[in-house]
Amino acid sequence: ETGVTQSPTHLIKTRGQQVTLRCSSQSGHNTVSWYQQALGQGPQFIFQYYREEENGRGNFPPRFSGLQFPNYSSELNVNALELDDSALYLCASSLEQRQETQYFGPGTRLLVL
Amino acid sequence: GENVEQHPSTLSVQEGDSAVIKCTYSDSASNYFPWYKQELGKRPQLIIDIRSNVGEKKDQRIAVTLNKTAKHFSLHITETQPEDSAVYFCAASKGSNYQLIWGAGTKLIIKP
Numbered sequence: 033e034t035g036v037t038q039s040p041t042h043l044i045k046t047r048g049q050q051v052t053l054r055c056s057s058q059s060g061h062n063t064v065s066w067y068q069q070a071l072g073q074g075p076q077f078i079f080q081y082y083r084e085e086e087n088g089r090g091n092f093p094p095r096f097s098g099l100q101f102p103n104y105s106s107e108l109n110v111n112a113l114e115l116d117d118s119a120l121y122l123c124a125s126s127l128e129q130r131q132e133t134q135y136f137g138p139g140t141r142l143l144v145l
Numbered sequence: 146g147e148n149v150e151q152h153p154s155t156l157s158v159q160e161g162d163s164a165v166i167k168c169t170y171s172d173s174a175s176n177y178f179p180w181y182k183q184e185l186g187k188r189p190q191l192i193i194d195i196r197s198n199v200g201e202k203k204d205q206r207i208a209v210t211l212n213k214t215a216k217h218f219s220l221h222i223t224e225t226q227p228e229d230s231a232v233y234f235c236a237a238s239k240g241s242n243y244q245l246i247w248g249a250g251t252k253l254i255i256k257p
Contacts (some may be wrong), residue, residue, distance in 0.1 A: 047196070065244065065245070065247075072250075073249060073250070074151075074234050074236075074247030074248055074249050074250050075189070075234075075247050077244040077245060077246070077248070080244060088244050092246065097224065122188065122189070126243070131167040131236055132177040132179075132194075132196075133191065134179075134191070134243075134245065135178070135189040135191065136181075136189045136190070136191075137188060138187070138188045139188055
């Protein structure tokens with residue numbers, strides 16, 4: 033198992049609500065990436081944070097936003113939830129020097145009703 | 146942008162036989178190619194990776210080959226065991242943030 037943790041593990045929300053998901057990266061890792069994995073599909077890149085700054089973004093609307101804190105933990109915020117936002121949200125952390133090797137947390141399963 | 150295609154979507158092999166999963170990528174600038182194993186309800190687990198300056202890498206029963214000219218890479222699992230049953234994903238990345246672009250996954254079934 034990696035040292036990456038995520039909370040909560042499961043979440044149920046209704047359409048239009050807002051949600052905050054949290055990620056604690058592996059010790060020493062200063063880069064966090066977030067992915068959305070719909071059922072039966074591969075993960076899709078949402079964005080990445082490096083030393084508290086956004087360092088790349090995938091094809092997701094602005095209602096998906098994030099933060100990284102000085103201790104390198106991270107949050108993913110989604111506003112105005114839609115039914116299609118139902119998915120497993122994964123965060124992955126990596127070392128600065130080996131930024132390409134990403135280690136995943138267990139994910140947060142979000143269900144939007 | 147980068148696009149990664151993965152085949153087959155489902156692969157069923159007899160225990161002890163070999164399994165091969167293939168991926169192609171579109172962006173010749175991609176330079177890092179990891180493979181992840183994901184068991185039902187669990188996190189993706191990195192099982193092996195290869196960088197563009199290497200043609201082949203092996204780790205016990207698992208090997209990955211990369212053909213940069215043809216822009217494809219493959220995962221080889223030998224002497225398959227029941228615990229190899231899972232969904233396997235290939236991915237490709239490049240550049241300053243190494244965002245991973247993933248294939249659609251291969252469900253590997255090991256028949257006893």
